[in-house]
Amino acid sequence: MPRPPTFTARAPGDNRPRLIAIDWGTTSLRGVLIDAQGHIAQQRALPQGILQVEPGGFAAAFDRHFGDWLALQPDMCLLSGMVGSRQGWQEAAYCPCPAGFGALCNQLLWLEGAHGIPTAIVPGMSVVPQASVDAAHGVPDVMRGEEIQVMGALHLMGQDSGLLVLPGTHSKWVQAQGRSITGFKTFMTGELFAVLAQHSILGKTLDSSAPLDETAFAQGLERARSSDALSHLLFGTRALSLFGALSPAQSASYLSGLLIGQEMATMQPAAGTRVALIGSAALVQRYTLALRHAGCEAVAFGDEATWAGHQAIYQYLTGTSS
Structure with missing residues (x-):
């Protein structure tokens, strides 16, 4: 396994890009090119998630989609998301919580760099019960990609x-x-x-x-406070529609x-x-309403949290600032 590289200070006037930052998920591939001043110079989004890559084909796919950026010889490439899963480029061991930013950076999985450029996968994080892992009590939790968004959002907020909270297919609540x-x-x-919407x-x-x-959404939020089992509450959605209390849209x-x-x-x-809410505008809108319903304040972030997280890692590794 490649060792972490040693980064030296740039020579005055060196205008090569700093970083290629990649968020490679299950169904999508996004990347940005960060210039010498720390600004996003270019960005790409492709429907080429890890499930669209043949086994052993990640290096070639990366070069195919970002070879022109690699040719500019940036200082490093950082990849986050499901690219570090068992179905990805190479499995990166989870960084166990509690873990600080430095621990996350020190557990990067370094790969054989394309075009000779240092390339690493951000490892993701886990919560593992101290006693044991079993189906009844010691149930672990994991995430990949969200950890870098969290670090980026904290950096942007100066906190x-x-x-x-990261709404999505699998929503995360992170402390x-x-x-x-x-x-x-x-x-x-x-x-x-x-x-439920497609197959029930x-x-x-x-x-x-x-x-x-928003009115029907708030009614659902209020009903969710009931002590009844979720399976009963869900069936109520159908019963309300049968009695004309809810239209299909409602x-x-x-x-x-x-x-939610x-x-x-x-x-x-x-x-x-x-x-802090980090996600797409549509989901952030819903979670903002839910948090306000509970008397909380929400501050929203989108893609900028992801790229701020990558930049923070770059700065940690190179000892530079934005």
Whole structure:
């Protein structure tokens, strides 16, 4: 396995790019080229996730999609996301929580660099029970890609602690303290919504493509506070539609409110808490409404959190500033 490289100070007037930053997920591939001044010079987004790459074909795919950037001889390439999973380029061992920013940087998985450029995969993080891992009690949790977004958001906010939520197919609630990720929980909210809307009886009476109905969404949030089991609450979506209380468009928003409300009921953020949200605009809108419903304040971030996280790692490794 390649050893971590040693980075030397740049000569005056060296205008080569600093960094190629890559977020390589299950279904998509995104990258930015960071110039010598730390600004995004170019960016690309491709529907070429890790599932579209043949086994053993990651180096060739990387060169095919970003070879022109590699030819500019940046200082390094950093890759985050599912590219470090067992189905990715090479499996990067999870960095166990609690872990600080320095620990994450020191556990980068260095690869044979394309075009001779130092290339590393950000390892992801895990929460593992201290006693044992078993199906009844000692259930672990993992994430890949979100850890760099969390570090980037903290950097952008100028904070080292806080609660951060990353909505998505598998939503993450992350607690940071002293620039360390101390723990997190994952909820299959987005995936569960898709399964219910497309492959269950609920899909017969809802329109998942309809725009958000804030009133119906808030009703779902409120209903999620019930002590009843989720399976019972979910069936209520259908019953309400059968009795004409919800239209197909409203049913989709109500269901979304139920599922996101379950996250809120589990995590119970205290009223007045300032929460960083990192994700797509549509999901951030829903979680902002949910947090406000609970009396919390939300501050939103998009892709900039990902690239800020990559830049922070670059600065740590090279001893430079933005």
